[in-house]
Amino acid sequence: MKKKNLISKTFSVLALTSLFSMNTMAQDKNYVSISPTDTPEQIIEKAANVVPTQRQFEWQKQELTAFLHFGVNTYTNREWGDGKESPSIFNPVKLDAEQWVKTLKDAGFKCAMLTCKHHDGFCLWPSKYTEHSVKHSPWKQGGGDVVKEVSDACHKYGISFGVYLSPWDMNSRLYGTEAYNDFFVNQLTELLSNYGEVNEVWFDGACGEGPNGKKQEYDFVRWYKVIRKLQPKAVIAVMGPDVRWVGTETGRGRETEWSVVPNDNLDQSAIAANSQQEMISAPTGDMTGQDLGSRDKIQKAKALVWYPAEIDVSIRPGWFYHETEDSKVKTANELMDIYFTSVGMNGVLLLNMPPNRDGLLADADVNSLSDFKQLCQQTFGKNLLEGAFVKTNGKGKSKKIIDDNYDTYITGSNEKLFFEFKTKKPITTNVISLQEDIRKGQRVEEFVLECKDANGQWNVLANGTTIGYKRLIKFRQVTAKEFRVQITKRRLSENISEIGLYHL
Numbered sequence: 001m002k003k004k005n006l007i008s009k010t011f012s013v014l015a016l017t018s019l020f021s022m023n024t025m026a027q028d029k030n031y032v033s034i035s036p037t038d039t040p041e042q043i044i045e046k047a048a049n050v051v052p053t054q055r056q057f058e059w060q061k062q063e064l065t066a067f068l069h070f071g072v073n074t075y076t077n078r079e080w081g082d083g084k085e086s087p088s089i090f091n092p093v094k095l096d097a098e099q100w101v102k103t104l105k106d107a108g109f110k111c112a113m114l115t116c117k118h119h120d121g122f123c124l125w126p127s128k129y130t131e132h133s134v135k136h137s138p139w140k141q142g143g144g145d146v147v148k149e150v151s152d153a154c155h156k157y158g159i160s161f162g163v164y165l166s167p168w169d170m171n172s173r174l175y176g177t178e179a180y181n182d183f184f185v186n187q188l189t190e191l192l193s194n195y196g197e198v199n200e201v202w203f204d205g206a207c208g209e210g211p212n213g214k215k216q217e218y219d220f221v222r223w224y225k226v227i228r229k230l231q232p233k234a235v236i237a238v239m240g241p242d243v244r245w246v247g248t249e250t251g252r253g254r255e256t257e258w259s260v261v262p263n264d265n266l267d268q269s270a271i272a273a274n275s276q277q278e279m280i281s282a283p284t285g286d287m288t289g290q291d292l293g294s295r296d297k298i299q300k301a302k303a304l305v306w307y308p309a310e311i312d313v314s315i316r317p318g319w320f321y322h323e324t325e326d327s328k329v330k331t332a333n334e335l336m337d338i339y340f341t342s343v344g345m346n347g348v349l350l351l352n353m354p355p356n357r358d359g360l361l362a363d364a365d366v367n368s369l370s371d372f373k374q375l376c377q378q379t380f381g382k383n384l385l386e387g388a389f390v391k392t393n394g395k396g397k398s399k400k401i402i403d404d405n406y407d408t409y410i411t412g413s414n415e416k417l418f419f420e421f422k423t424k425k426p427i428t429t430n431v432i433s434l435q436e437d438i439r440k441g442q443r444v445e446e447f448v449l450e451c452k453d454a455n456g457q458w459n460v461l462a463n464g465t466t467i468g469y470k471r472l473i474k475f476r477q478v479t480a481k482e483f484r485v486q487i488t489k490r491r492l493s494e495n496i497s498e499i500g501l502y503h504l
């Protein structure tokens with residue numbers, strides 16, 4: 001069956017998803033409807049043909065993105081404020097947004113996202129629509145604008161800028177009324193009009209009002225339309241249609257992470273409820289929610305959508321800066337583990353780096369991030385397969401798979417792909433990296449890495465399920481000259497961009 005016939009042009013299951021049709025950049029579509037008459041094989045083929053929008057692809061390629069949690073909580077030493085804080089407590093006398101952004105840029109981060117307004121409602125920019133902002137703080141005699149300083153620094157250093165604007169607002173009198181949606185749109189419009197290009201907008205699902213608290217119906221679709229109009233390149237994350245919250249704040253994605261999931265996962269109230277889970281906790285081992293996009297799951301779907309995972313975690317136990325946590329900053333090795341379980345599990349890492357009361361990133365955080373960068377460089381600076389002789393499905397020809405260029409790829413057609421690598425000298429390795437060209441869909445379901453021992457026997461070193469944009473696996477260290485990677489299960493002909501072996 002031809003791909004074109006498989007893609008419904010009349011998808012309109014939810015108001016939310018109708019927004020996808022506003023995307024004019026896409027090649028193929030990032031959603032598909034499932035018809036009751038589709039066979040199981042047709043559904044798998046449909047899933048394999050769902051692709052990211054251009055903005056989703058650009059977002060995914062970043063790999064490393066950062067959160068900057070900063071605001072009145074930095075001064076009250078709390079994680080959640082109450083909206084009653086006096087703006088007079090906000091006084092970051094040494095604030096240097098260039099230090100924040102340069103630290104991130106030097107460490108390889110591609111985006112900085114500022115908490116422009118957290119749940120306490122305090123605005124880091126002089127919003128016209130509230131008095132609860134920097135304009136009534138002593139900082140720069142009320143003439144300062146943190147959003148401007150951070151966005152200017154991002155544009156100067158060439159990384160993208162993201163906006164966190166909390167839907168829950170404990171300060172606004174309007175919260176709980178229909179007028180709050182107008183207020184919110186006004187604030188969003190300020191942020192998306194006055195600070196240059198914005199590449200991500202983050203809507204948090206958290207709300208601690210409780211059963212007797214205020215109830216606010218958020219007019220999400222209206223908000224999304226404002227974003228699409230003012231900043232068409234921005235992805236809308238978490239309570240939004242483009243990027244999915246991975247489901248924990250531990251830095252761990254899923255071993256099997258499908259970016260194509262049933263549309264049912266876009267249920268906004270369910271996402272909101274889940275985001276109230278513990279902030280930093282070890283993986284529970286509970287498999288609930290572990291399977292989002294398996295063959296079984298998608299068979300029951302009404303529609304499928306490209307909805308990739310973002311993994312948010314803080315470099316410290318809390319999201320905001322607390323001096324008592326200076327000794328609890330994650331080490332470079334811990335950050336590397338997180339890199340493996342986020343970026344290495346087909347996700348984008350959103351690492352929080354909270355500035356302190358002076359308005360600077362603390363030494364402990366800066367040092368740890370720079371050690372992490374060094375470790376990344378040492379580990380991934382050079383593909384140990386570089387210069388190896390490569391055979392694809394038994395034939396020696398293309399080196400596209402080890403050319404360090406994501407844009408060149410090899411497609412498995414009738415036969416599943418297998419690659420054999422022979423290095424000039426023995427290499428010592430314990431890490432594999434694999435990448436699919438996701439612009440053609442996510443297709444690999446299982447793969448295996450082997451090496452040839454001294455007796456000419458192939459031994460399994462690692463196996464995995466999904467690859468997606470990137471899959472990293474650490475395995476027992478070996479020294480050998482011959483390696484083999486086989487794609488053992490796939491949804492449709494796979495497109496492999498890169499394979500690398502490394503040593504950590």
Ligand code: FUL
Binds near residue numbers: 079204205206312319
């Ligand atoms: C949560 C919030 O409640 C936290 O304070 C933090 O902003 C985190 C990223 O999201 O839902």
